Amino acid sequence: MDAAKPAFGKIVIFGPGLIGGSFALALKQAGAVEEVVGFGRTPSTLRVAQQLDIIDRAGINPAHEVPDADIVLVATPVAQMPEIFARIAPYLGRDTIVTDGGSTKGDVIAAARAAFRGHIGKFVPAHPIAGAENSGPAAARADLYRKKKVVVTPLPENSDERLDRIKRAWACCHADIYELTPEQHDRIFAAVSHLPHLLSFALVHDLAVREDADLFFTFAASGFRDFSRIAASHPEMWRDICLANRAALLEELDIYRYQLDELRQALTSENGERLEEIFGIARQARREWAGD
Amino acid sequence: MDAAKPAFGKIVIFGPGLIGGSFALALKQAGAVEEVVGFGRTPSTLRVAQQLDIIDRAGINPAHEVPDADIVLVATPVAQMPEIFARIAPYLGRDTIVTDGGSTKGDVIAAARAAFRGHIGKFVPAHPIAGAENSGPAAARADLYRKKKVVVTPLPENSDERLDRIKRAWACCHADIYELTPEQHDRIFAAVSHLPHLLSFALVHDLAVREDADLFFTFAASGFRDFSRIAASHPEMWRDICLANRAALLEELDIYRYQLDELRQALTSENGERLEEIFGIARQARREWAGD
Numbered sequence: 001m002d003a004a005k006p007a008f009g010k011i012v013i014f015g016p017g018l019i020g021g022s023f024a025l026a027l028k029q030a031g032a033v034e035e036v037v038g039f040g041r042t043p044s045t046l047r048v049a050q051q052l053d054i055i056d057r058a059g060i061n062p063a064h065e066v067p068d069a070d071i072v073l074v075a076t077p078v079a080q081m082p083e084i085f086a087r088i089a090p091y092l093g094r095d096t097i098v099t100d101g102g103s104t105k106g107d108v109i110a111a112a113r114a115a116f117r118g119h120i121g122k123f124v125p126a127h128p129i130a131g132a133e134n135s136g137p138a139a140a141r142a143d144l145y146r147k148k149k150v151v152v153t154p155l156p157e158n159s160d161e162r163l164d165r166i167k168r169a170w171a172c173c174h175a176d177i178y179e180l181t182p183e184q185h186d187r188i189f190a191a192v193s194h195l196p197h198l199l200s201f202a203l204v205h206d207l208a209v210r211e212d213a214d215l216f217f218t219f220a221a222s223g224f225r226d227f228s229r230i231a232a233s234h235p236e237m238w239r240d241i242c243l244a245n246r247a248a249l250l251e252e253l254d255i256y257r258y259q260l261d262e263l264r265q266a267l268t269s270e271n272g273e274r275l276e277e278i279f280g281i282a283r284q285a286r287r288e289w290a291g292d
Numbered sequence: 293m294d295a296a297k298p299a300f301g302k303i304v305i306f307g308p309g310l311i312g313g314s315f316a317l318a319l320k321q322a323g324a325v326e327e328v329v330g331f332g333r334t335p336s337t338l339r340v341a342q343q344l345d346i347i348d349r350a351g352i353n354p355a356h357e358v359p360d361a362d363i364v365l366v367a368t369p370v371a372q373m374p375e376i377f378a379r380i381a382p383y384l385g386r387d388t389i390v391t392d393g394g395s396t397k398g399d400v401i402a403a404a405r406a407a408f409r410g411h412i413g414k415f416v417p418a419h420p421i422a423g424a425e426n427s428g429p430a431a432a433r434a435d436l437y438r439k440k441k442v443v444v445t446p447l448p449e450n451s452d453e454r455l456d457r458i459k460r461a462w463a464c465c466h467a468d469i470y471e472l473t474p475e476q477h478d479r480i481f482a483a484v485s486h487l488p489h490l491l492s493f494a495l496v497h498d499l500a501v502r503e504d505a506d507l508f509f510t511f512a513a514s515g516f517r518d519f520s521r522i523a524a525s526h527p528e529m530w531r532d533i534c535l536a537n538r539a540a541l542l543e544e545l546d547i548y549r550y551q552l553d554e555l556r557q558a559l560t561s562e563n564g565e566r567l568e569e570i571f572g573i574a575r576q577a578r579r580e581w582a583g584d
Binding site: 129149151178184188189191192193195196197198199200201202203204205206207208209213215216217218219220221223224225226227228229230231232233234235236238239240242243246249250253254255256257259260263264267268270272275276278279280281282283284285286287289290292 | 421441443470476480481483484485487488489490491492493494495496497498499500501505507508509510511512513515516517518519520521522523524525526527528530531532534535538541542545546547548549551552555556559560562564567568570571572573574575576577578579581582584
């Protein structure tokens with residue numbers, strides 16, 4: 001390998017916003033890519049991405065850009081991925097690897113299988129864990145993934161070489177790379193991310209629709225502030241995530257409802273010992289996790 | 293009234309920790325009190341409170357301290373209040389007003405009625421909304437209540453004069469004073485404080501008791517951090533609050549469980565429109581409340 005040659009030639013990014021744009025900026029900063037081509041639904045977003053040097057140019061026709069791409073990153077909301085997979089499927093080159101930035105994996109993989117069929121080995125699913133308050137290309141940063149977790153969920157069809165190339169790309173972003181099965185991934189994120197969002201949305205909605213909602217919000221304090229912060233998340237995005245990870249989320253929701261039933265029982269029977277035990281286990285786990 | 297004379301003569305504080313100690317410091321800073329006497333279960337706490345000039349001396353016998361006190365503030369955990377009310381009940385002076393700092397009101401008022409009987413008019417219930425990370429006299433601050441809410445929940449037996457005196461004391465702390473009925477208070481705080489704590493404890497416990505708990509906590513990120521912060525709260529204190537406000541909390545928990553049932557139904561039937569509606573209403577309410 002020529003020492004002066006970047007690790008990757010052309011990278012194509014569908015959705016060069018926070019997630020896709022930060023990936024591009026990191027690879028550019030690392031000198032690891034020759035050219036970045038962006039596709040997006042809104043021309044103004046692509047213009048901003050180009051002005052910010054996130055992409056070198058906007059792509060027009062996947063048939064012209066995908067065949068000689070080393071990596072195609074699909075970094076759109078998960079709901080848009082099936083259509084994009086279908087658009088690019090006819091044009092995958094021999095060395096093209098497709099990857100994604102979706103926060104659910106089972107549904108994305110199902111869509112990829114439907115689109116790529118016999119070429120599914122070229123799709124290496126991934127999930128960078130780097131949410132931020134803002135979105136869009138203006139929010140993208142070369143260091144977004146530094147010391148952040150990126151979960152790769154390999155398929156049985158992925159060759160070691162393809163898997164390594166995707167890992168290498170994320171390593172260029174200075175991310176900490178983990179491997180999970182897609183099932184593990186979806187179960188874990190249902191429990192630690194999707195369910196908490198659902199629970200927070202539910203509480204705030206429950207209060208907001210009351211006739212005397214103002215009275216309640218007047219006395220909401222710092223505990224409520226922390227608990228409800230994620231209820232300010234984007235409704236459309238979270239609708240899609242919840243639907244996409246529906247099966248795992250329903251399982252986690254049912255486990256949680258069972259937990260609430262138990263707390264309800266402890267309250268009804270004034271079982272202070274059990275309440276304290278549950279609260280104590282939670283507190284210790286939270287403190288250990290947070291390093292308090 | 294002598295201009296040089298403080299508004300209050302002697303104030304007796306049961307539990308001169310964060311809540312009681314900050315009340316004392318604020319009144320002292322305002323020059324509004326002649327003497328502060330502290331009672332507490334642990335001699336070392338009283339010594340610290342005295343070293344920090346929160347109290348002028350430690351009380352030994354309520355029979356000697358309560359009769360000529362202007363205000364007796366019971367700022368212990370709510371579970372200890374019934375016993376303290378019983379201890380001081382025989383010694384209330386003609387001008388003594390008892391108040392409390394408990395975060396639930398129905399149960400505290402019931403205990404006060406049982407102890408004070410015909411003198412219940414001397415008890416003006418209150419709840420200062422000023423939690424903090426730390427507790428104990430060392431955490432007390434003269435400005436803890438500045439611009440913080442204090443809810444007074446008057447009883448029908450409270451004279452305007454007694455109510456005004458308690459409000460005046462909190463005004464010396466620069467608090468914003470609100471009036472609610474005890475029932476309103478307990479319903480509101482069940483919804484905006486006690487239930488969120490229960491829900492947060494429940495989620496963290498639910499994860500912590502799994503065999504593969506570590507795997508889940510490894511991928512928990514900032515949303516989980518916010519949601520679970522209150523699960524690091526004190527188990528004994530929250531056991532007591534949940535039991536004390538059991539009736540209102542159970543009602544709120546059932547409303548919430550109904551809300552979860554609806555979300556479950558929307559997920560099962562893939563009703564994205566309803567999910568987005570619920571999330572959207574929550575987001576707007578959260579943003580308006582937080583001033584985002």
